[in-house]
Amino acid sequence: DSGVTQTPKHLITATGQRVTLRCSPRSGDLSVYWYQQSLDQGLQFLIQYYNGEERAKGNILERFSAQQFPDLHSELNLSSLELGDSALYFCASSSSWGFETQYFGPGTRLLVL
Amino acid sequence: AQTVTQSQPEMSVQEAETVTLSCTYDTSESDYYLFWYKQPPSRQMILVIRQEAYKQQNATENRFSVNFQKAAKSFSLKISDSQLGDAAMYFCAYTGRQGGSEKLVFGKGMKLTVNP
Numbered sequence: 465d466s467g468v469t470q471t472p473k474h475l476i477t478a479t480g481q482r483v484t485l486r487c488s489p490r491s492g493d494l495s496v497y498w499y500q501q502s503l504d505q506g507l508q509f510l511i512q513y514y515n516g517e518e519r520a521k522g523n524i525l526e527r528f529s530a531q532q533f534p535d536l537h538s539e540l541n542l543s544s545l546e547l548g549d550s551a552l553y554f555c556a557s558s559s560s561w562g563f564e565t566q567y568f569g570p571g572t573r574l575l576v577l
Numbered sequence: 578a579q580t581v582t583q584s585q586p587e588m589s590v591q592e593a594e595t596v597t598l599s600c601t602y603d604t605s606e607s608d609y610y611l612f613w614y615k616q617p618p619s620r621q622m623i624l625v626i627r628q629e630a631y632k633q634q635n636a637t638e639n640r641f642s643v644n645f646q647k648a649a650k651s652f653s654l655k656i657s658d659s660q661l662g663d664a665a666m667y668f669c670a671y672t673g674r675q676g677g678s679e680k681l682v683f684g685k686g687m688k689l690t691v692n693p
Contacts, residue, residue, distance in 0.1 A: 466621075497680065507668065509680040520678025552620060558679070563610045563629070563672065566681060568622035 468569035489557030502551040583684035600669030609673040
């Protein structure tokens with residue numbers, strides 16, 4: 465158990481819908497990262513937050529947004545969902561913003577029908 | 578942009594034998610870290626080992642060790658005394674400070690099968 469929690473574990477929804485994925489980092493960790501794992505794109509970085517502030521963006525679609533709250537948990541919002549958004553979404557956390565090891569949550573498996 | 582290449586999509590090894598997984602990367606940065614993550618059928622991403630680029634000594638963690646060749650930009654993982662529980666996808670990953678982020682850049686992964 466990495467100490468990073470993600471909810472829900474599984475999500476099935478329809479095209480055009482909006483979903484929210486939640487992540488709680490390890491106790492004391494200030495950085496949260498979101499990654500998407502799909503069959504065709506592999507593991508890709510989406511976005512990073514550090515202590516409530518956005519630190520870096522990767523290949524995140526405009527339909528997707530995220531935020532980190534004062535209690536350091538983070539949410540990833542996916543809207544106007546398309547079939548191609550079906551993937552495993554991981555949250556990872558690290559203690560700060562330096563070269564710290566990232567510990568991954570169990571992931572949320574999203575299926576868009 | 579930094580890239581990570583795992584050229585072997587699949588490998589197999591006999592239980593108790595040794596196997597080496599290869600990884601190469603491309604970067605212009607001098608300060609970076611490299612990682613191997615394991616993803617078993619549960620899909621959980623588990624850290625196996627990490628290597629700091631400034632360290633000449635290769636990292637080891639029990640049965641897992643790396644061969645880090647900085648000049649060749651090569652980072653291979655050796656698993657000794659392979660166990661059935663080692664069967665998983667293995668991902669090589671890089672992190673530098675590109676764009677002010679410590680994001681991980683992953684290779685495409687390699688599926689390891691352990692035969693009893």
